[in-house]
Amino acid sequence: MNRAHPQAWHTTLSAISPEIRQWLQDRGSLTRRIQERCDQFYVEPVFQSLTKVYGDESIKMKLRQDELALVREVYLYCCDRPVVFAHSVVPRKGLRGVWRSLSGLGNRSLGSMLFTNPKIKRTPLEFKKVGGGHFLYERAIIRLTTIPSNLWARRSLFTLQGQSILVTEVFLPDILDLPL
Numbered sequence: 001m002n003r004a005h006p007q008a009w010h011t012t013l014s015a016i017s018p019e020i021r022q023w024l025q026d027r028g029s030l031t032r033r034i035q036e037r038c039d040q041f042y043v044e045p046v047f048q049s050l051t052k053v054y055g056d057e058s059i060k061m062k063l064r065q066d067e068l069a070l071v072r073e074v075y076l077y078c079c080d081r082p083v084v085f086a087h088s089v090v091p092r093k094g095l096r097g098v099w100r101s102l103s104g105l106g107n108r109s110l111g112s113m114l115f116t117n118p119k120i121k122r123t124p125l126e127f128k129k130v131g132g133g134h135f136l137y138e139r140a141i142i143r144l145t146t147i148p149s150n151l152w153a154r155r156s157l158f159t160l161q162g163q164s165i166l167v168t169e170v171f172l173p174d175i176l177d178l179p180l
């Protein structure tokens with residue numbers, strides 16, 4: 001726990017199970033990792049809007065508090081079970097630039113964009129355990145029938161020609177039912 005900033009995201013993981021660690025620290029495409037372990041993978045978009053960013057995301061993306069960004073939220077499913085809740089943020093200027101195709105992505109995985117262009121660079125992953133009251137937790141649990149007390153989340157920036165998209169993924173309990 002970062003006592004100075006209890007709300008902070010961490011660049012290292014400690015005292016967690018090897019199973020969830022393998023998911024959290026894998027820097028490859030999460031979509032592809034799930035597809036390799038699940039025959040019926042699909043993406044379900046649940047929210048997309050030009051809105052103000054949440055919490056510390058404005059600091060992370062160097063945006064003013066009142067600046068609008070496109071927020072895309074999806075669940076990644078294996079069969080009929082949600083295994084990841086993803087929350088992605090693109091500043092308005094990025095929407096007019098290199099990330100303009102994001103708004104029309106629909107139920108295609110964002111990973112199909114991010115991991116096919118070698119010019120896209122990714123920052124190191126940050127991790128955080130989120131619980132009641134955190135906006136990521138409150139939104140991630142909407143599709144869950146059994147509600148855990150907290151969930152592991154990770155995030156990183158993908159940057160192309162100086163324009164970034166912040167991708168945050170919240171790992172849902174059923175992800176641990178997939179083979180490692």
Ligand SMILES: C=C(O[C@@H]1C=C(C(=O)O)C=C[C@H]1O)C(=O)O
Nearest residue numbers: 029030031074086108109110111
């Ligand atoms: C970044 C990836 O894309 C995944 C799909 C997303 C989407 O479709 O919005 C968002 C984040 C990821 O869970 C990936 O597959 O690694």
